[in-house]
Amino acid sequence: MDGDTDIAVRTPQRERRRARRRVFPPSAHAGGAVVRLPDHRSEQVARRARGRRGHVPWSGPAAAVLTVCLTLSGHEPAALAVLVITVACALSGRQSVLASVPTAFLGVLFTTIVVWMAAAWAGSGLFSRVVAARALLVAMTVLAVMVMAMRHRHLSDARLASRPELLVALPAVVVAAVGVTAGLLPVAVGSAWYLTGADNTSHLLWGVALRRAGALDYGAVSYPRGWHAVIATSMSASGQHFGSPETLLQWIRLWSLATWGLYAALVLVTGLCAQRMARTVNLRERTAALAGLGAGATMLTASFFTFTMAMGFQTTILLAFLLILSAHEVMTSAPPRACLSALAAFVAVAHTWQLALAVAAVPVGAALWRLARSRTGVRHPAMAVLGCFIAAALAAPPMWSAATHLGLRTVGTPGGVGRLPVEWLVIGVAAVALCCWRAALPQGVLLVGAMGAASVITGVLVGLAAHASLSSYYPTKMFWHAAAFAVPVSCVAVALVATQAGAHHARGCSSARRTVAVTLASVFGAAAIVTPLAMVRSPWAVDAGATLSAVTQPEARRAQVAWRVTPGSAGDTLALVLLDYYSVRTGTARTAPRDLTYEEACDRLRASSDPAVLTTASQTQVSREFSCVPGVRAITVPDSRS
Structure with missing residues (x-):
């Protein structure tokens, strides 16, 4: 009687169960039983965790057309984004598109390096031409569309992302959102932060010189320029x-947008690496996603974000991305793809930071x-041997150029770029030891730990070989990369300890622990969001905006000296560096990012047939200040203080 009554009543819960049975009929499973995953979830839950089939709103040919249209319309960052997403769709097999984005960017970087080197070997500046x-x-x-066609796949067949991956990607989304918002603002407001780091202006000039050369040649310049x-x-x-103020802006x-995107990629791959590492130590999927979220949010703190973005260390960001991606691919992908990714990253590292090639050899x-x-x-x-040979051949030019042109005199560059991240090195060692003790030697943790150890050893050897302090420029950067490796491992260790500790405590304490965890996560997340926003609108960014307005005046390109452009001398130094934009070429001398002495300023003015000073002062003040050069004229720009 009760059974008949139960059948007659159709509740919403019963209707949902009936719908699920139509999607997963019992005959689809062996013996009519529901397939269970290792963590005892049903296939319905597993399907939701893997992610639904996405519906990418363009086809393969449309992606190529969209890339062309965005490029022609002056939206180069959007064109690069479409290209990376299309390649990610082609590479995504069992993985989602979101998880394939870092590998797709590696593929674009590797392909660009190869074809630009081929142009240099052919002796032509091919890529200085628009066509x-x-x-x-x-x-x-x-090519990405053809790969999908060979695999009998369509862009609309790709899985966009699973729910845990979306959680892991939240910090990267924050970085990308801040970058896009800043890019939509006027350049003097949204992109002025880019000029606060001396290395950023150097990267800009390297890009301009490389664009004019049209080929990646290491004969005259040994600086790695893959990025x-x-x-x-x-x-x-x-x-x-080139050569106009409009193009400089x-x-x-x-x-600026590319740098934001690069750091977003680093945050994403760090979170994905921590998530995968957590799964290798048998943590549940939700806990693994939280570990990935924590790792990504940690990369937005001042120890990592401010050190790289504010200082303009773009190649440092790229190197960390390549190394962490190599470890992630080795842990995640099938052996052939993992090997190809590690070798491609090895080549990219050689064209990014030659000193770190020993670290890149660990995942290889x-x-x-x-x-x-x-x-x-x-x-x-033989395929593996051939792949290693090709990778070594592609990595040889920058390595040979660095060994013959630079040697050890540059790696001993004095002056620190920040304090040594000793606390993160200690945390990393403790986290690796804890994971190995609690999880019986997990291979992913050991791989990342070995890469961190290789980075520390490289920094120590560089300091010893160059007779430099460990707090000097290059050793500090190598220690910073070791600290970056410690981030995913430490988040996994915290998740592992919290999970095992929670299993041994009574249920009555779960509410208090949850409250503490939510509070700490909220404070940590707020700090992670505030850090990028604070950098965009820092006082240094405001001064840089005033300098940018000065150097983009119609007559600014004729100046040899900048004087009193902003209230501080930093604006004059930045203006001098930016003025190189109008004449920079590969191999030409660059203006050092430092204050000019009075004698040096006079020498620069005497060397010109039309001596001119970029300034906010009047002609009378300029003639009185630079009386060493008769006939000097003032190129007056608006005073930002008025």
Whole structure:
């Protein structure tokens, strides 16, 4: 009787269960039973966790057309974003599109490096031409579409992201949102922060010089410029001519957006690496996602975000991204793909930071070990040997140039760039030891720990070889990368300890623990959001905006000296560096980012047939100040203090 009554009454809960049975009929499972995953979830829950089929709103040909249209219309950052997303759709198999975005960016970077080096080997500045740069962007998009066609897949078949991955991606979304918002503002307001770091202006000038050269050649310049080749491709594809104040503003906006995107990629891959590492130590999916969220949010704190973004250390950000991505690919992907990704990252590291090549060799060795033990490696060992040979050949030019042109005199550069991250090194060692003790030697944790150890050893060896202090420029950066490796491991260790401690406590304490955890997470998250916003509107950014307005005046390019452009001398130094934009080429001398002495300023004015000073002062004041050069004229710009 009760059973008949129960059947007759159709509640909303019963209707939902009936709908789920239609989606997953019992006949689809062995013996009519519901398939259970290792953490005892039903297939329905697993399907939601894996992510639903996304509906990407463009087809393959449309993606190529959109890339061209965005490039022609002057939206180069959007064109690069479409390209990376299309490549991510092509690479996403069992992974989602979101999880494939870092690997897709690596593919775009690697391809750009190879073709720009090929242009140098051919002896032509091919990519200084607009048509060639546009053809490269379209060719990479079409290649991604062809890969999908060979795999019998369509863009609309790709899984966008799972719910845990969306949680992990929140810090990266914050960075990207701040960057896009800043890019929509006027350059003097939203992108002026880019000029606060001396290295940022150097990267801008390197990109301009590389765009004019049209090829990646290490014969005259040993500075690694793989990252600059990607941005130079967009600069060339836009069709804008150099030498005008308008294009200077456009390139500053482009580099600003690209730097925000690069750091967002670092935050994303750090979170994904922590999430995957947490799964390798048998943490539940929700706990693993929280560990990934914590790792990404940690990268937004001042120890990591301010150190790199405010100082302009773009290659430092890129190097951390490449190394963490290599570890993530070795832990996540099948052996052949992991090996290809590690080798591609190895080449990219050689064109980013030659000193860190030993660190990049650690995931390559782990990937080759996995490949040798797999069926593919046993059947085709020659393929692995050929891949290593090609990677070594592509990495050789920057390494040889650095060894012959620079040697050890540059790695011993004096002066610190910040204090050593000793606390993070200690935390990293403790986290690796804790994970190995609690989880029986997890391979992912050991891999990241080995990369951190290699980074520390490299920094120590560089300091010893150059007879420099460990707090000098390059050793400090190597220690910073070791600290970056400690972030995902420490978040996994905290999640592991919290999970095991929670299992041994009574349920009555769960509410208090939850309250404390939510409070700490809220404070930590607020700090992570405030840090990027504070950098955009810092006082230094306001002064940089005033300097930018000065150097983009019509007659500013004719000045050899900047004097009293802003209230402080930093504005004069920045103005001098930016004035190189109008004449910079590969191999030409650059203005050092430092204050000029009076004698040096006079020498610069005497060397010109038309001595001029960029200033907010009057002609009388300039003639009195620089009486060493008769006939000096003042290029007066509006005073930002008025």
